[in-house]
Amino acid sequence: MYPVSELIKNLADQHGRNRHNLLPILQGVVEQEKYLSEYSMIEIARELDLPASEVFGTATFYSFLEYKKMGKYIIRICKTITCSMKGKNQILLAIEDMLKINVGETTPDGVFSLLQTNCLGFCHKAPAMLVNNEVYTDLTPEKVREILNSYLKKQKEGGSHDN
Amino acid sequence: MTISYQLKRADFIFKNQNDWEDVLSKSINRTPQDLINELISSELKGRGGAGFPTGLKWKLTAEITDSTKYVICNADEGEPGTFKDREILSMVPFKVLTGMAVCGHVIGAKEGYIYLRGEYFFLLPELNKVIREFEYYCKEIKFDFTIRIFMGSGAYICGEETALFESMEGKRGEPRNKPPFPSNYGYMGKPTVINNVETLAHTYTIFKYGAKRFYDLGVQYSRGSKLFSVSGDTPKPGIYELELGMSLADFVEEFGDGDTKAVQVGGASGFLVPRKRFNETAIGFQGKLVGISLPTGGSMMLFNSSRSMFNVLDNYLEFFREESCGQCTPCRVGCQQLLKGIKAVKRGEKNTKYLDKLLRLTETMKLTAKCGLGQSVANSFSSIVENFREEMIY
Numbered sequence: 001m002y003p004v005s006e007l008i009k010n011l012a013d014q015h016g017r018n019r020h021n022l023l024p025i026l027q028g029v030v031e032q033e034k035y036l037s038e039y040s041m042i043e044i045a046r047e048l049d050l051p052a053s054e055v056f057g058t059a060t061f062y063s064f065l066e067y068k069k070m071g072k073y074i075i076r077i078c079k080t081i082t083c084s085m086k087g088k089n090q091i092l093l094a095i096e097d098m099l100k101i102n103v104g105e106t107t108p109d110g111v112f113s114l115l116q117t118n119c120l121g122f123c124h125k126a127p128a129m130l131v132n133n134e135v136y137t138d139l140t141p142e143k144v145r146e147i148l149n150s151y152l153k154k155q156k157e158g159g160s161h162d163n
Numbered sequence: 164m165t166i167s168y169q170l171k172r173a174d175f176i177f178k179n180q181n182d183w184e185d186v187l188s189k190s191i192n193r194t195p196q197d198l199i200n201e202l203i204s205s206e207l208k209g210r211g212g213a214g215f216p217t218g219l220k221w222k223l224t225a226e227i228t229d230s231t232k233y234v235i236c237n238a239d240e241g242e243p244g245t246f247k248d249r250e251i252l253s254m255v256p257f258k259v260l261t262g263m264a265v266c267g268h269v270i271g272a273k274e275g276y277i278y279l280r281g282e283y284f285f286l287l288p289e290l291n292k293v294i295r296e297f298e299y300y301c302k303e304i305k306f307d308f309t310i311r312i313f314m315g316s317g318a319y320i321c322g323e324e325t326a327l328f329e330s331m332e333g334k335r336g337e338p339r340n341k342p343p344f345p346s347n348y349g350y351m352g353k354p355t356v357i358n359n360v361e362t363l364a365h366t367y368t369i370f371k372y373g374a375k376r377f378y379d380l381g382v383q384y385s386r387g388s389k390l391f392s393v394s395g396d397t398p399k400p401g402i403y404e405l406e407l408g409m410s411l412a413d414f415v416e417e418f419g420d421g422d423t424k425a426v427q428v429g430g431a432s433g434f435l436v437p438r439k440r441f442n443e444t445a446i447g448f449q450g451k452l453v454g455i456s457l458p459t460g461g462s463m464m465l466f467n468s469s470r471s472m473f474n475v476l477d478n479y480l481e482f483f484r485e486e487s488c489g490q491c492t493p494c495r496v497g498c499q500q501l502l503k504g505i506k507a508v509k510r511g512e513k514n515t516k517y518l519d520k521l522l523r524l525t526e527t528m529k530l531t532a533k534c535g536l537g538q539s540v541a542n543s544f545s546s547i548v549e550n551f552r553e554e555m556i557y
Contacts, residue, residue: 019333063485080431121283124394
């Protein structure tokens with residue numbers, strides 16, 4: 001883990017400092033930090049010699065580039081038609097009940113954030129969700145509790161292995 | 164009017180890719196003109212949904228003189244109900260890479276990109292490995308072509324080709340005005356061929372077996388086979404390769420659960436076909452003489468009689484409202500008003516004639532929205548409201 005300003009510099013070295021390198025840099029910051037703080041965006045703007053407003057405007061366009069502080073594991077439940085028909089709401093209720101948070105919120109310990117997202121492309125195995133970059137399909141309330149428990153266990157063991 | 168075309172299974176896309184080195188080296192020893200002719204005579208049309216003739220696309224880009232050109236594989240598979248491109252990229256990636264490289268040879272491009280949607284991030288390690296192997300072989304045969312992956316970040320609109328270029332250029336994914344078309348002015352303002360994953364995989368079949376093998380499948384104007392992503396109320400959801408031109412009735416016979424009320428063809432931006440029209444609807448591209456022919460990116464969502472069409476439309480409109488890039492007013496405001504409107508009718512706050520006003524609004528959006536997203540909201544909206552009006556009200 002680098003401090004964010006150093007991370008941004010490294011990413012710019014790696015990808016380049018042109019406008020068309022902006023997205024990979026934003027994604028690199030989100031990969032580590034889980035979100036783009038105002039500070040990060042201003043730093044990226046400085047590094048790429050762009051107006052900060054352009055960086056903000058671009059970053060906020062993309063739903064996977066969060067600009068509010070997020071938990072270590074971001075849960076994204078697919079809410080598009082097939083998942084919605086196949087019991088997405090029960091999955092959502094099970095998670096809300098287990099983590100005691102609503103959609104759009106983060107647990108007080110900063111471990112989980114719960115979001116809904118549009119079609120993940122697993123309609124044939126609905127309902128589906130992402131936890132960071134990991135896909136889980138054919139969900140049931142029991143299954144989703146097991147999955148989240150495995151993350152909690154990982155977290156308790158002090159594992160810093162992200163996915 | 165009944166269509167007699169039957170459902171026929173095909174098996175090309177997922178057939179082995181082990182001979183890719185052979186297909187690539189043989190193809191790049193042919194002249195660009197020869198390859199273009201092969202593609203044109205196969206009558207392959209784009210498999211992303213819009214159905215532009217692939218051979219013509221390559222030809223137009225090849226004819227432009229420029230030292231820098233690009234080949235882009237559109238893997239921003241975001242249409243609700245579509246999941247075939249991911250399967251292609253994980254099962255037969257070499258076919259797609261070969262298609263890209265041959266396209267590079269045809270149009271004179273040395274760089275290719277795969278724009279992969281953020282949701283498919285987990286494909287990245289394996290795909291990068293495959294690309295390294297591919298590039299190694301290209302070097303070996305002294306063919307100058309590189310492929311890079313560009314990750315998306317969760318924006319449906321970036322599947323629109325010009326929005327995709329904007330996104331790759333580090334900007335908001337807002338579609339450009341057309342013309343100019345990508346063949347003249349694409350990524351970085353350079354002539355660009357952008358093809359769907361499946362289209363590129365089909366070019367592999369065509370270069371390997373010849374155009375005739377492909378042309379012999381399907382029906383007039385809709386040649387070849389196509390992958391269908393089947394989901395919803397079906398006992399066998401999944402991905403199936405079928406010849407184009409089948410009737411929807413045959414499709415439902417095969418994939419329905421015996422109680423199919425309607426099928427959404429082409430995802431949220433496509434059309435909803437009610438049961439009474441299954442017989443007269445064919446799946447293929449426009450221009451056939453019998454019945455109604457619906458183009459599709461391959462999304463087939465089945466609904467049985469337990470489903471409320473109001474809920475379906477409500478879900479689509481929320482999708483469009485969120486995914487509209489917000490750049491042009493008809494789409495940005497239109498999607499919001501349509502969603503608000505059907506809810507108001509449902510609650511009885513607006514009378515039922517208001518639905519006709521909303522239908523007129525979708526007509527306006529069709530005429531005035533800048534890109535395919537705003538223009539195609541009318542497809543699902545009108546096909547649902549016109550066929551299931553009572554469900555919108557009661």
